[in-house]
């Protein structure tokens with residue numbers, strides 16, 4: 291029997307073609323409402339990206355579900371506990387976007403710390419002479435505090451070292467095999483010149499950077515968030531930018547995406563915010579989608595999916 295896969299969001303073209311070649315594909319982003327689909331169809335697999343919610347209601351509506359796949363890394367939109375309790379396999383793509391997110395974090399860091407955006411805007415406006423005003427600073431010699439030393443955090447650490455930064459980190463589970471110094475969170479916040487977030491959004495990390503913790507930042511510090519908006523109390527962040535120690539905020543994520551029309555953070559002169567594009571580079575997007583789809587097909591065929599800790603582009607022929 292041909293298995294049925296429900297796509298909650300689009301995937302890269304060749305991953306989509308691979309699915310169509312092997313299974314029956316239904317989409318929740320077409321004409322047919324999701325409620326109708328789950329009521330009338332037998333769904334064996336659900337594939338989502340960052341928006342489609344795989345919650346208890348969806349799981350309950352799909353009694354034949356065998357596997358949920360997150361085409362990406364963050365699992366905050368998937369009720370992993372409920373799925374696992376039902377014996378449904380949850381697959382994501384750990385490490386798949388580590389290189390590109392790390393590059394994005396470094397880009398935001400460089401743009402902010404060097405005041406690049408303002409300088410470019412001035413030149414575009416025909417004003418070369420304001421150059422002293424937009425000189426910025428350099429990363430070399432600065433201390434980078436990484437929150438979360440997983441696949442992405444470690445990659446950022448390596449790039450930052452190459453830029454001559456001193457790397458310290460905080461993680462719920464410090465990694466004894468790395469050479470970077472692990473610090474208590476409060477100590478790191480007070481010490482780092484630049485802080486970069488690389489944590490998943492979980493009940494433990496929700497609003498981790500609250501008003502009290504933001505108040506600990508070193509005067510003139512910069513904060514980078516390419517992980518999840520919910521890690522930061524954004525109102526407290528605004529206050530820190532307006533009155534506090536924070537010199538700048540660079541992010542690819544916000545707690546509400548897209549932000550409300552009257553959102554102040556994304557328009558603030560000290561922020562530089564991109565629209566959750568970190569994983570959307572042509573290479574990573576395709577790789578992540580192919581990896582996920584191949585894993586789903588392997589699982590539906592009754593075989594073990596690729597080990598979750600291994601992300602291997604060579605094995606995928608990419």
Ligand SMILES: O=C(O)[C@H](O)COP(=O)(O)O
Pocket residue numbers: 339340341361362363364365387566569570
């Ligand atoms: O968790 C992830 O993999 C990234 O945030 C990318 O999310 P996206 O699939 O919504 O682009």
